[in-house]
């Protein structure tokens with residue numbers, strides 16, 4: 001039997017731990033994907049994704065069901081990421097540069113683009129392109145980045161994004177426009193050839 | 196309207212977050228303006244490239260690691276209480292809950308009755324004890340009286 005998010009939330013509220021497990025398994029990949037998109041490295045993405053669900057466990061009783069569960073969850077996810085970044089800014093000497101994922105243990109060989117029929121040269125070029133795009137996304141400001149990541153990775157509507165960030169639709173519209181313009185400038189050479 | 200203003204609308208047009216009328220206006224401009232059209236094409240390609248990057252996934256055993264971290268933080272008592280609440284709220288249908296409530300009330304009144312009667316039983320024992328002690332006193336009194344006579348015999 002497939003429970004809806006809201007049913008699982010309700011059951012968990014009544015003490016059913018199994019429902020919490022189902023919620024985690026339903027959302028762990030998506031939360032991780034978003035967190036990775038914002039922090040840009042695997043270790044931290046794992047740690048912060050777990051932190052997100054620890055908070056879900058602790059604060060789920062505060063979720064009143066006025067909005068969809070996932071908008072609440074994504075808001076929590078963004079909060080965890082941004083507060084971790086803020087904390088880290090106060091720490092001395094960062095070891096890794098976020099702009100270059102290969103510097104902190106991410107094997108570039110793992111990144112592959114969907115089309116398997118491509119020649120090895122093309123695949124290499126695609127990997128290089130994927131890396132360029134990732135590091136360009138990483139260079140965005142935290143707010144632009146998290147808005148962009150939720151839009152592109154999770155395809156949230158502007159209405160939903162406005163709810164997640166608790167701002168107006170107009171703000172979302174302008175953030176996405178700015179984020180895309182900055183990305184476009186950064187990777188312009190990759191945007192002219194055939195894809 | 197200047198191209199700068201049109202370019203700001205391209206992103207929301209790409210997301211299908213503009214009204215039908217606005218969309219028509221933008222398309223009309225794109226047909227007549229090569230610079231804006233190129234930029235729109237680039238944004239569209241950027242979107243498709245981002246979409247083509249496979250999503251990062253957490254390693255296997257994510258939930259197991261999470262539940263280990265949870266068990267470090269969670270007070271056991273609370274979990275037990277929640278468990279009972281869960282049994283009460285989810286395991287029984289409404290009729291079952293009523294039945295449990297009624298039998299709990301019955302059980303309580305029966306226990307109260309038994310408790311009351313055991314008290315009166317205790318009272319009886321007390322009375323019995325007092326009577327027993329009094330009779331013992333009588334005996335010892337009789338013994339005291341008898342003692343000199345006993346000595347006399349010796």
Ligand SMILES: [Zn+2]
Nearest residue numbers: 198201228231
């Ligand atoms: Zn134009």
